[in-house]
Amino acid sequence: MAFTVAIDGPAAAGKGTVSRAVAAHFGFAHLDTGLLYRAVAFRSLAGEDPIAAAQALVAEDLEAEGLRTQAIADEASKVASIPDVRSALVDFQRAFARRSGGAVLDGRDIGTVICPDAEAKLFVTASAEVRARRRWKELVERGIEAVFDEVLAEVKARDARDSSRMTAPLLAAEDAVRIDTSEFSIEEAVAAAVAAIDARLAG
Numbered sequence: 001m002a003f004t005v006a007i008d009g010p011a012a013a014g015k016g017t018v019s020r021a022v023a024a025h026f027g028f029a030h031l032d033t034g035l036l037y038r039a040v041a042f043r044s045l046a047g048e049d050p051i052a053a054a055q056a057l058v059a060e061d062l063e064a065e066g067l068r069t070q071a072i073a074d075e076a077s078k079v080a081s082i083p084d085v086r087s088a089l090v091d092f093q094r095a096f097a098r099r100s101g102g103a104v105l106d107g108r109d110i111g112t113v114i115c116p117d118a119e120a121k122l123f124v125t126a127s128a129e130v131r132a133r134r135r136w137k138e139l140v141e142r143g144i145e146a147v148f149d150e151v152l153a154e155v156k157a158r159d160a161r162d163s164s165r166m167t168a169p170l171l172a173a174e175d176a177v178r179i180d181t182s183e184f185s186i187e188e189a190v191a192a193a194v195a196a197i198d199a200r201l202a203g
Helices: 015-026 034-045 050-055 059-063 070-079 083-097 110-114 128-141 148-164 186-202
Strands: 004-008 029-032 103-107 120-125 177-180
Touching: 004 015, 004 110, 015 029, 015 103, 015 120, 015 186, 029 034, 029 083, 034 050, 034 059, 034 070, 034 083, 050 083, 070 148, 083 103, 083 110, 103 110, 110 120, 120 186, 128 148, 177 186
Parallel strands: 004 103, 004 120, 029 103, 120 177
Antiparallel strands: none
16 A cells, blocks of 8 residues: 655654654654755765765665754755755655555655645644754754754744745645644644544545
């Protein structure tokens, strides 16, 4: 059975956590599509042309050390705005989405561009302030000095960049179930996502 769950949303909204939990709950495969762009960013920062990097990307690139750093995240947002980079990664994502046994993909344009026919679509979001607070706390816990106002400015800048790009801007699909995690615990957010997917499976 091929059943695709498309989960979109801005940075630090909790979509990665929700996606992994949902995939585990239903026994579906999971792909963090942001890792594709981070892997391209990693190669781009090493001096490679981002379009060439995207065209040559292999699964092993997703396991490179250091893909979760803030520098890579910032570069990933930039390379993701390049139309030829996005088009080079489309086939990889669509093939994963239709694999047998079900798949969960999370990113920025899964429900609108990559998998517009996905059986279930979710848009996981939260206020910029809440997302910045989460990011700031994460940095501090890792021993990294961070100023909340600067983190908030970075979150808002990334939102603006992701939402205003010409190709595949960040937005909720018309038929996506919106889940605002601003006031949710992780358990509540996952429960809301599972309920939404259960409804589509039943339908």
